[in-house]
Amino acid sequence: MPKLIDHEQRKKQIAEATWRVILEQGMEGATVRNIAKEADISPGSLRHDFASQEDLLLYAMNLVKENAAARIESVAMQDMPPREIALGILLELVPTNEETRAEMEVWFAFTAYFRKKRLSFDAQHDGIYMGVQHIIRQLDRLHLLKKGVNKDMEAEMLYAMIDGLALHALLDPQRLNKEKITNLLNHYLDSICHFE
Amino acid sequence: MPKLIDHEQRKKQIAEATWRVILEQGMEGATVRNIAKEADISPGSLRHDFASQEDLLLYAMNLVKENAAARIESVAMQDMPPREIALGILLELVPTNEETRAEMEVWFAFTAYFRKKRLSFDAQHDGIYMGVQHIIRQLDRLHLLKKGVNKDMEAEMLYAMIDGLALHALLDPQRLNKEKITNLLNHYLDSICHFE
Numbered sequence: 001m002p003k004l005i006d007h008e009q010r011k012k013q014i015a016e017a018t019w020r021v022i023l024e025q026g027m028e029g030a031t032v033r034n035i036a037k038e039a040d041i042s043p044g045s046l047r048h049d050f051a052s053q054e055d056l057l058l059y060a061m062n063l064v065k066e067n068a069a070a071r072i073e074s075v076a077m078q079d080m081p082p083r084e085i086a087l088g089i090l091l092e093l094v095p096t097n098e099e100t101r102a103e104m105e106v107w108f109a110f111t112a113y114f115r116k117k118r119l120s121f122d123a124q125h126d127g128i129y130m131g132v133q134h135i136i137r138q139l140d141r142l143h144l145l146k147k148g149v150n151k152d153m154e155a156e157m158l159y160a161m162i163d164g165l166a167l168h169a170l171l172d173p174q175r176l177n178k179e180k181i182t183n184l185l186n187h188y189l190d191s192i193c194h195f196e
Numbered sequence: 197m198p199k200l201i202d203h204e205q206r207k208k209q210i211a212e213a214t215w216r217v218i219l220e221q222g223m224e225g226a227t228v229r230n231i232a233k234e235a236d237i238s239p240g241s242l243r244h245d246f247a248s249q250e251d252l253l254l255y256a257m258n259l260v261k262e263n264a265a266a267r268i269e270s271v272a273m274q275d276m277p278p279r280e281i282a283l284g285i286l287l288e289l290v291p292t293n294e295e296t297r298a299e300m301e302v303w304f305a306f307t308a309y310f311r312k313k314r315l316s317f318d319a320q321h322d323g324i325y326m327g328v329q330h331i332i333r334q335l336d337r338l339h340l341l342k343k344g345v346n347k348d349m350e351a352e353m354l355y356a357m358i359d360g361l362a363l364h365a366l367l368d369p370q371r372l373n374k375e376k377i378t379n380l381l382n383h384y385l386d387s388i389c390h391f392e
Contacts, residue, residue, distance in 0.1 A: 025314055028224065039317065072356045112308060115367065116222055160360030160380075167359055184356075187349045191387065 014039050015060040027113045030057065061110040065102055065127045068092060072131050075145050082142050083195045086135050090185045093128055094165045104170050107152045110113035132158040144193045154192060161188065202217045207245050211256040213301045223309045226253065227344045228310050237389040260299055261323045264288060268327050278338050286381045287322055290361045291372035300366050328354040340389045350388060357384065 009143050017039035036043040050056035075088040095101040136155045139145050169176040211237035217226050228249050232239040236299040246252035271284040330350045333340050363371040
């Protein structure tokens, strides 16, 4: 199977080169030529892996999502109190370091790009909405939600709050640093849960 | 004073032409040439009002903010119960119709553009943060906030939530229509206030 593995590996390397180009030059710079140069391969060779620029961009965007989903999964599997797990997942969704800030920047660039191209955007299936729904459901299952909390509304509010915090943390990282974000998320969790 | 009035009027017309160009073609299309064409004046005449493209873009962005601030002001001055005023202001900050959706789209385009140009973004002074602070302070003054509500944290949370809702309403207006947004905002107000 080495051939298959190499192929997937190569596609990932090309996707990572795509992110770097977007961070440096924005979406306008994300041409097949520039991305091939950054990945140190020929444009023809890149076209062997991706039939079109759009295919490549969609793959690179999905990989951002998959990476975030994998990190969330690994937090969710940890043997920690439910509060720590909820907080840990939420902290994966708001950029608090260089790496996740870059990821978020690429994500916003993709979102704006696909929107401008009038391609549909499926919010219900972006990783963030699913992540917050998972948190609310899990807290409910453990009987930690306060009486009267409406699960559907709370998931929608938390989804908005997380994307808002992510946007603000990206635009203004000095003001919204990790400590402040952690305090805000703890404050939020206290407002909907009664932890023992 | 007719000359002065005409001058301000003209600048506003040029700013509005700028918004239309951005909505049609994105920020890449917002060149002096394209904007002059949309405003039906010559590029030289446009340069008479704005020394540079950046001056024009900053003016056009500020006008979005001023328009929103004026709408908020007029809601805040109305003779209505505090809950209705708070809800009315929040509804001005989340796009629920074609006009405010266009405004928000232009705002996001400007934000992304100035960020890419590495120009500083001053979140503390965008109209939204000031709007939510005003709401929280006002509810506090009227003794409507629930016990234990932390005003600073609540303003920060509400700011994130409003920008998140605005982003989601822009990306997915079918799902997040005016009724749903109104329900969410009412739900939020109930969570921090005890209205009689």
